[in-house]
Amino acid sequence: MRATVIHGPNDIRIEDVPDPRIQHPTDAVVRVINACICGSDLWAYRGVASRVPGQRIGHEFLGIVEETGSEVTGLVPGDFVVAPFVWSDGTCDYCRAGLQTSCPHGGFWGEVGSDGGQGEAVRVPYADGTLVRLPKDAATDTKLLPGLLALSDVMSTGHHAAVSARVRAGSTVAVVGDGAVGLCGVLAARRLGADRIIMLGRHRTRTDIARTFGATDVVAERGQAAIDTVKELTGGQGAHAVLEAVGTEESMRTAISVTRDGGAVGYVGVPHGGSSGVDISQMFDRNVALAGGVAPARAYIPELLTDLLAGVIDPSPVFDRTVDLDGVPDGYRAMDDRSALKVRITF
Amino acid sequence: MRATVIHGPNDIRIEDVPDPRIQHPTDAVVRVINACICGSDLWAYRGVASRVPGQRIGHEFLGIVEETGSEVTGLVPGDFVVAPFVWSDGTCDYCRAGLQTSCPHGGFWGEVGSDGGQGEAVRVPYADGTLVRLPKDAATDTKLLPGLLALSDVMSTGHHAAVSARVRAGSTVAVVGDGAVGLCGVLAARRLGADRIIMLGRHRTRTDIARTFGATDVVAERGQAAIDTVKELTGGQGAHAVLEAVGTEESMRTAISVTRDGGAVGYVGVPHGGSSGVDISQMFDRNVALAGGVAPARAYIPELLTDLLAGVIDPSPVFDRTVDLDGVPDGYRAMDDRSALKVRITF
Numbered sequence: 001m002r003a004t005v006i007h008g009p010n011d012i013r014i015e016d017v018p019d020p021r022i023q024h025p026t027d028a029v030v031r032v033i034n035a036c037i038c039g040s041d042l043w044a045y046r047g048v049a050s051r052v053p054g055q056r057i058g059h060e061f062l063g064i065v066e067e068t069g070s071e072v073t074g075l076v077p078g079d080f081v082v083a084p085f086v087w088s089d090g091t092c093d094y095c096r097a098g099l100q101t102s103c104p105h106g107g108f109w110g111e112v113g114s115d116g117g118q119g120e121a122v123r124v125p126y127a128d129g130t131l132v133r134l135p136k137d138a139a140t141d142t143k144l145l146p147g148l149l150a151l152s153d154v155m156s157t158g159h160h161a162a163v164s165a166r167v168r169a170g171s172t173v174a175v176v177g178d179g180a181v182g183l184c185g186v187l188a189a190r191r192l193g194a195d196r197i198i199m200l201g202r203h204r205t206r207t208d209i210a211r212t213f214g215a216t217d218v219v220a221e222r223g224q225a226a227i228d229t230v231k232e233l234t235g236g237q238g239a240h241a242v243l244e245a246v247g248t249e250e251s252m253r254t255a256i257s258v259t260r261d262g263g264a265v266g267y268v269g270v271p272h273g274g275s276s277g278v279d280i281s282q283m284f285d286r287n288v289a290l291a292g293g294v295a296p297a298r299a300y301i302p303e304l305l306t307d308l309l310a311g312v313i314d315p316s317p318v319f320d321r322t323v324d325l326d327g328v329p330d331g332y333r334a335m336d337d338r339s340a341l342k343v344r345i346t347f
Numbered sequence: 348m349r350a351t352v353i354h355g356p357n358d359i360r361i362e363d364v365p366d367p368r369i370q371h372p373t374d375a376v377v378r379v380i381n382a383c384i385c386g387s388d389l390w391a392y393r394g395v396a397s398r399v400p401g402q403r404i405g406h407e408f409l410g411i412v413e414e415t416g417s418e419v420t421g422l423v424p425g426d427f428v429v430a431p432f433v434w435s436d437g438t439c440d441y442c443r444a445g446l447q448t449s450c451p452h453g454g455f456w457g458e459v460g461s462d463g464g465q466g467e468a469v470r471v472p473y474a475d476g477t478l479v480r481l482p483k484d485a486a487t488d489t490k491l492l493p494g495l496l497a498l499s500d501v502m503s504t505g506h507h508a509a510v511s512a513r514v515r516a517g518s519t520v521a522v523v524g525d526g527a528v529g530l531c532g533v534l535a536a537r538r539l540g541a542d543r544i545i546m547l548g549r550h551r552t553r554t555d556i557a558r559t560f561g562a563t564d565v566v567a568e569r570g571q572a573a574i575d576t577v578k579e580l581t582g583g584q585g586a587h588a589v590l591e592a593v594g595t596e597e598s599m600r601t602a603i604s605v606t607r608d609g610g611a612v613g614y615v616g617v618p619h620g621g622s623s624g625v626d627i628s629q630m631f632d633r634n635v636a637l638a639g640g641v642a643p644a645r646a647y648i649p650e651l652l653t654d655l656l657a658g659v660i661d662p663s664p665v666f667d668r669t670v671d672l673d674g675v676p677d678g679y680r681a682m683d684d685r686s687a688l689k690v691r692i693t694f
Contacts, residue, residue, distance in 0.1 A: 093584070094608060094609070097609065099608055099609040099634060101632075101634065102608035102609065102633060102634070164636070237440070252627070261441060261446055261449035262441070262444065262446040262449065264638070267627075267631070270631065271627045271628050271631050278625045278627055280599070280614075280618045280625055281618050283637075283640060284614070284617065284618050284639075284640040284641060285448075285640065285641055286449060286640065287446060287448065287449070287638075287639070287640035287641065287643075288640070289511070289636065289637065289638035289639075290630075290636065290637045290638070291611070291634075291636035291637070291638070292631075292634070292636075293630060293631040293632065293633065293634035293635070294631060294632055294634065296634075
C-alpha cells in the first residue's frame with residue numbers, strides 16, 4: 001500500500017510500504033477513506049519535533065474495517081469507524097475513567113513501529129477499545145465526512161479545552177489561537193452554553209469562521225494590546241474560561257492574563273519547552289487554574305458524534321482544502337505557509 | 348495600644364501605636380483576644396518578602412467587637428468574631444461568587460496603612476463583609492479558641508488546597524508539606540472523604556499530628572526518593588489529589604510528579620519566584636491540573652465553623668506554643684528555628 005512518510009524537516013514523501021496485517025488478536029485493519037493533516041504534524045515538518053527518517057505520520061482518519069483479529073468482538077468487516085488520535089485498550093483504569101490518553105497500552109499513530117493515519121490502511125491495536133463505530137450510510141455522505149473526521153482530533157481537542165476551562169452556561173470565554181483547534185474550541189464553548197466568546201486571532205478568514213462558529217468578538221491584537229482589549233471587553237475582569245490552543249510562551253502568558261480571577265485556562269496547545277509562559281505568582285493571587293493537556297478524544301467522540309449527527313455542531317468549515325494522497329506534500333506546504341487552514345485527504 | 352511591628356529582617360518589636368478608631372462608616376474596631384504567627388509571616392521575618400520598616404504584621408485573629416461604624420448592620424459591640432486573613436466588602440461580584448480575596452476593596456491585615464492582627468486591637472474595614480460572628484460563649488471556651496483561631500487562615504487554606512485538588516469521597520490524596528497548612532490540609536481531605544492520605548514530611552512531631560488528623564501514610568524522603576515512594580504506595584499511579592502547601596520549586600515539582608494522570612494539584616503555598624517548578628510539558632501528557640492560590644477563607648469559614656463546633660474537625664493541635672504579646676518576638680524565633688510549629692498569642 002501507499003502511505004505518507006517523513007524523512008526530515010520539509011521532507012514529506014508518499015511511498016510504498018508493507019500492507020498492514022493483523023499482528024495481535026485485538027487488532028483490526030482499517031481501509032482509510034478520509035484523513036487529514038494536523039497543526040501538530042507541522043512541528044515534525046518544521047523539524048521542531050524530531051522524527052526518525054522514514055517514520056509514518058498522520059493521526060486522524062476515518063475508514064472501513066477490513067479485517068479483525070480473533071478477539072475483536074465489537075467490530076466486523078465493513079463497519080465504518082473513526083479513530084481517535086491515540087489508541088487505547090479500553091479496559092484499564094484510565095480508559096474506564098475516560099482518560100484513554102494515559103492508557104498504559106496506548107500509543108500515537110505514526111510512532112515508530114505503528115502505521116500513520118495518512119496512508120491507505122492502518123493496523124489498529126486494541127480495535128474494540130480504540131475505534132468508534134459510525135452510521136454506515138455516513139461513509140458515502142460527502143457533506144458529513146469532514147465533520148466526522150474532525151472528531152478524531154480537532155473537535156475533541158477543542159472540546160477538551162472548553163471542558164478543562166470549565167465553560168458553562170453563561171460563561172464569558174476567550175479563545176487564544178485561530179487554528180483549527182481554537183475554532184473547534186469556539187464551537188465547543190457555544191455548545192456548552194457560553195454567553196460570550198472572544199476569539200483572539202488575526203487571520204481574517206479564520207476569525208470569520210470563528211464568527212460563524214459562535215464567536216461574539218474578535219481581537220486581532222497580540223501580546224499586551226490583546227490583553228488590554230479583552231479586559232476592556234469584559235469590564236476589566238477578563239474571561240471566566242480561557243482556551244489556550246497554541247502552546248507557545250506568549251500564548252500561555254496571554255491566556256493566563258486574560259483569565260478572570262477564579263477562572264481557568266484550558267490548555268491544549270502542545271507546549272514547546274519548560275514552563276511555557278506559566279507565571280505561578282500571577283496565578284496565585286488571582287486563583288487562576290490551569291487544566292487540560294492531551295485530549296482523551298476517545299472519551300468525547302460519542303457525545304460529540306450525537307450532536308454532530310443532529311446538526312448541533314458542524315466543524316467541517318475548518319477544512320479548506322482537499323487533496324488526494326499524492327497531494328499530501330503540497331498539503332503540508334500549504335499549511336506551513338498558512339495558505340490552508342486544515343487539509344483533508346481523500347482516498 | 349500595643350502591637351507587633353516589623354522593622355526589618357529578624358527585627359520584630361512590640362510597640363505603642365495609635366489606638367484604632369472608626370474611619371469609615373463600614374468599619375468596626377475589634378479588641379483582639381487571640382492571634383497567631385503564620386508561616387507566611389516568616390517570609391517577612393527572614394527578609395524574603397520586603398516590608399516597610401515599622402509596618403504592622405499578623406493576619407489571623409479572634410476578638411470582640413468594641414465599636415461599629417454607622418453603616419455596619421450585622422454586628423454590634425460585644426459580638427465575638429473571627430477575621431479571615433483578608434478583608435473584603437461582601438457585596439462585589441467576587442465576594443458574592445465566594446472569591447473574597449479578589450475583592451477590589453479588599454486588603455491584607457498589616458499592609459501599609461492598616462492594623463496587623465498581632466496587636467491589642469484592629470480597625471476592620473467593611474466589617475459586615477469581613478467578620479464572621481461566633482457563638483458568644485465560645486469566647487471563654489479555652490478548648491475551642493485555638494480551633495476557631497485556625498479558621499482565620501490555616502484551616503481555611505488547607506481546605507482550599509483540598510477543594511482545589513478536587514478531593515472527594517474515595518480519593519487518594521498526597522500532602523506536600525508538614526507545616527500547619529499541610530496538616531490542616533490532611534484534616535480537610537479527611538473531612539471531604541479521602542480514603543487514603545499520604546503526608547510528605549520529615550518532622551516527626553508534625554507527621555505524628557498528621558496521623559491523628561487522618562494521614563494513613565507518612566513519607567519522610569524528599570525529592571526523587573519521595574516521588575518514588577508515593578508512586579510505590581499507589582500502585583505506580585500517584586495520588587488523585589495533591590495538596591501543595593510549601594511554595595518552593597522543589598515542593599511544586601514533587602507535587603506535580605506524584606499526581607496521578609488526570610489528577611490535580613491544589614496549591615496554596617505562597618510561591619516564591621517565577622514558574623516555581625511548574626513543568627507544563629510534564630503536566631500536558633498526563634492531564635495534570637493546577638488550581639488554588641490565596642484561599643478565600645471568608646467563603647469557607649461558615650461551613651468549617653459548623654463542623655468545628657460539632658467536633659467533626661479540630662485543628663487546634665497545630666498550635667504547640669502560646670505566648671503573650673511580649674512573647675511574640677520569641678514566638679517568631681521559635682517558628683523560624685522550627686522549635687515551634689505554630690504560635691498562638693493570647694491577650
